[in-house]
Amino acid sequence: MKHLTGLQGLPADTITAILDRAVTHKQLLTSEGSSPEPVLKGKRIALAFFENSTRTRFSFDIAARNLGATTLNFTASSSSISKGESIIDTIRNLEAMQIDAFVIRHPASGSAAMISGITDRNIINAGDGAHEHPTQGLLDIYTLRDCFGSLEGLKVMILGDILHSRVARSNIFGLTTLGADVGVCAPATLLPCDVEGLGVKVLPSLNDGLRWADAAIVLRLQLERATGGYLPSTQDYSFSFGLTDERLEKIKKHLLVLHPGPINREIEIAGNVADRIQPPGYSKSMLLEQVTNGVAVRTAILEMLMVP
Numbered sequence: 480m481k482h483l484t485g486l487q488g489l490p491a492d493t494i495t496a497i498l499d500r501a502v503t504h505k506q507l508l509t510s511e512g513s514s515p516e517p518v519l520k521g522k523r524i525a526l527a528f529f530e531n532s533t534r535t536r537f538s539f540d541i542a543a544r545n546l547g548a549t550t551l552n553f554t555a556s557s558s559s560i561s562k563g564e565s566i567i568d569t570i571r572n573l574e575a576m577q578i579d580a581f582v583i584r585h586p587a588s589g590s591a592a593m594i595s596g597i598t599d600r601n602i603i604n605a606g607d608g609a610h611e612h613p614t615q616g617l618l619d620i621y622t623l624r625d626c627f628g629s630l631e632g633l634k635v636m637i638l639g640d641i642l643h644s645r646v647a648r649s650n651i652f653g654l655t656t657l658g659a660d661v662g663v664c665a666p667a668t669l670l671p672c673d674v675e676g677l678g679v680k681v682l683p684s685l686n687d688g689l690r691w692a693d694a695a696i697v698l699r700l701q702l703e704r705a706t707g708g709y710l711p712s713t714q715d716y717s718f719s720f721g722l723t724d725e726r727l728e729k730i731k732k733h734l735l736v737l738h739p740g741p742i743n744r745e746i747e748i749a750g751n752v753a754d755r756i757q758p759p760g761y762s763k764s765m766l767l768e769q770v771t772n773g774v775a776v777r778t779a780i781l782e783m784l785m786v787p
């Protein structure tokens with residue numbers, strides 16, 4: 480594997496190999512005094528973010544440094560992109576500085592795959608438009624496997640703005656490949672027309688979804704798009720699709736709750752649901768555990784792509 484541009488079509492044994500390797504990296508990451516072998520010593524990795532990021536950029540930075548690589552941060556606003564240089568010319572110039580790998584986030588769907596076609600360096604998609612966010616999908620899948628032991632037959636509800644979500648697409652591809660049952664729950668305006676063609680079931684309401692699901696991946700309501708005629712108001716959205724304790728108490732008290740972040744508290748998820756990691760018997764938030772798992776999963780990915 481030279482590039483990771485998406486989970487669509489990635490074989491189950493490749494996904495499983497990444498998850499298995501990430502188990503070792505999580506152990507190293509969370510054990511004091513332990514660190515992985517510096518197998519990327521002498522390598523340079525560009526973190527090329529054409530969109531903002533906290534979790535993905537920092538976790539790739541930590542993962543790369545833990546493996547001994549040097550990281551170079553690139554932001555579009557402070558680069559010659561702002562003078563009109565194209566992304567292809569930008570990549571070519573960074574290649575000429577002997578960059579070995581690019582972690583790329585870009586607003587255009589398909590940009591990572593396009594760049595992987597013009598370079599012999601490793602390309603890792605850190606989110607391309609509404610297309611895919613494969614490393615987020617893998618860390619979500621890692622988190623679910625870690626909690627449930629297996630994904631086969633696990634019922635996972637993806638709740639929220641499926642239409643605009645690259646996280647939803649990567650999760651759907653990865654989870655269905657590993658045998659999970661995926662259901663989506665969203666206002667009709669935030670579901671793609673062909674969603675059932677992705678091999679998922681449409682859950683008619685949040686209450687139905689909660690009755691059905693073992694775990695929920697709650698998505699950020701993309702407020703920057705919510706005013707585009709998709710929703711009457713964020714209050715209406717919260718009333719019908721917000722994950723609250725009142726709803727969990729009534730229907731599924733002990734749900735496992737994931738969210739890729741960043742969260743809109745009290746819009747798609749209540750603050751107390753997002754923050755609760757105990758006591759047992761209540762819903763459990765995996766939000767910060769997902770972030771830790773993200774470092775382990777991204778370490779495994781860099782290692783598997785870049786070590787011959």
Ligand code: CP
Pocket residue numbers: 531532533534535536606615739740741
């Ligand atoms: N989940 C995620 O991609 O977060 P960031 O935008 O902060 O990287």
